Amino acid sequence: MTLKTFFNFTRIQTLPAALLSPIAGCLFAFWYFGSFHFWPTLLFFIGLASINLFVSAWNNLMDYQKALDPEYKKWNIIVAKSINPKLALNICLALLAIDVVVGLIVLFLTNLAILPIGGLCFLIAIALGILPIWSLLMSIIALKVIPNIKKFRAKQSKSETFHLQIDNLMLFNASLALTLLLGIIFK
Missing domain, CATH: 1.10.287 (Helix Hairpins)
Incomplete structure (x- = not known):
């Protein structure tokens, strides 16, 4: 799979919209609290990008698997770019694993107070992928x-x-x- 196909499969063009609110939240937190923690913030954005790409890739995979209309199915990126569905699933699972690992690293760099919030956000992202x-x-x-x-x-x-x-x-x-x-x- 080429990098361009990977970006199309994960709908990279949706990433800026997904990052807009967290960037605004970081700017507000820096303005209000007057502090910024580079490494946890960088890792947070890596995890956020990973879960965003996972949800988009998962949606493409589910569109492919559950499409009722053959005409619609042929426009799916998996068919259009001849992506092996097993490879698509592995990419989804890898992106999900990256998010979990990065989230655990952020947890250890900060404190347990972010675990319930991070867990809730993770569950919401998964729910949005399953139940849009x-x-x-x-x-x-x-x-x-x-x-x-x-x-x-x-x-x-x-x-x-x-x-x-x-x-x-x-x-x-x-x-x-x-x-x-x-x-x-x-x-």
């Missing part, structure tokens, strides 16, 4: 997101419904940014 409807922050935009998901599941056509998933990603990230902004304003 579920998210606490999506409740703000559920009236738009849920119909988009239903339309996409009813008809998996790249030309007609794929854009709905991109719309959902943008709505989700906008709600994250809005939540962060409201948290800063009304602290």
